[in-house]
Amino acid sequence: MTTLLFRDDAYLREVEAVVTGHTAEGGILCDRTIFYATGGGQPGDSGLLLWDGGRLSIATAVKAEGGQVALVPAEPVAMPPVGSRVIQRIDWDRRYRHMRVHTALHLLSVVIPLPVTGGQIGAERGRLDFDMPDPPADVAMLEDRLNALIGLDLKVSEDWITDEELEANPALVKTMSVRPPSGQGRVRLIRVGEGMSQVDLQPCGGTHVARTGEIGRVEIGxxxxxxxxxxxxxxxxIG
Structure with missing residues (x-):
C-alpha cells in the first residue's frame, strides 16, 4: 500500500519518495505520496515529479490496485525507473482551494440538514445534491448562516472509528449515493468544531483546511x- 501522507498533514507541499513500480496504464507508483487520488467527489492533485536527470508534470492521481496511488503523467515522456528517489511537488494553490471548497461543503450540509445524493469539488466552486423535494424559501438566509459558521473559525480535525462503530451510528453518514469505505477495520471521520462548539462529524477521506476561517466568504448560486x-x-x- 502507498502511505498517504496527506492524511496526516494536508499542508505538505513537497516530499521525497521512492518509485516502486509502473502501472499498465502508464502511472507511477511510489512508496508514499502527498498527491490526493481522485475520489469522494474531490479531484486528484496535479503537480511535478523530479529526479536526478528528469522532470515530469503530473496531471492527476488515481487509485490503483492494492491500496496504491498512481501518479498520471501529463504527457507521454520517459518515467523514473523503479527504485529511483523522486521529489513529489503538488500544485499547492489548486490543492488548497480544493481544501477550502471541501470544508465549505461539509458546512453546507449543516445549514441544509437533508440527505446528500451527490457532490463535486472544484478549485473555484463545489456543489452538493440534496434529497430536497421543495426549494428553500430563503437562499440568502442559508448563505448568511453558512458564512456565519465559516466566520466562527472552528477547528477542523480528524478522528477514527471502527467499522462496527460506524454500523452502530448510521446517522453519521450523510451521503446516500456513496458509502464510506469499510472492510479495513476503521473509518476516518472529519470533525468541525470541538466540544459544545462541534457542528459536524462525518466520514470523509478527503483533504480539509485546519480551521473554517481559512475558507473565506462563499456565495450560494x-x-x-x-x-x-x-x-x-x-x-x-469569493477570493
Whole structure:
C-alpha cells in the first residue's frame, strides 16, 4: 500500500519518495505520496515529479490496485525507473482551494440538514445534491448562516472509528449515493468544531483546511432541480 501522507498533514507541499513500480496504464507508483487520488467527489492533485536527470508534470492521481496511488503523467515522456528517489511537488494553490471548497461543503450540509445524493469539488466552486423535494424559501438566509459558521473559525480535525462503530451510528453518514469505505477495520471521520462548539462529524477521506476561517466568504448560486426530488446547491469561493 502507498502511505498517504496527506492524511496526516494536508499542508505538505513537497516530499521525497521512492518509485516502486509502473502501472499498465502508464502511472507511477511510489512508496508514499502527498498527491490526493481522485475520489469522494474531490479531484486528484496535479503537480511535478523530479529526479536526478528528469522532470515530469503530473496531471492527476488515481487509485490503483492494492491500496496504491498512481501518479498520471501529463504527457507521454520517459518515467523514473523503479527504485529511483523522486521529489513529489503538488500544485499547492489548486490543492488548497480544493481544501477550502471541501470544508465549505461539509458546512453546507449543516445549514441544509437533508440527505446528500451527490457532490463535486472544484478549485473555484463545489456543489452538493440534496434529497430536497421543495426549494428553500430563503437562499440568502442559508448563505448568511453558512458564512456565519465559516466566520466562527472552528477547528477542523480528524478522528477514527471502527467499522462496527460506524454500523452502530448510521446517522453519521450523510451521503446516500456513496458509502464510506469499510472492510479495513476503521473509518476516518472529519470533525468541525470541538466540544459544545462541534457542528459536524462525518466520514470523509478527503483533504480539509485546519480551521473554517481559512475558507473565506462563499456565495450560494442558483439552486437547480435535478430529478423529481433532487436539487443541486452550488457554492463559489469569493477570493
Amino acid at each position: 442558483k439552486i437547480e432541480k435535478k430529478g423529481r426530488q433532487n436539487r443541486r446547491v452550488t457554492i463559489t469561493l
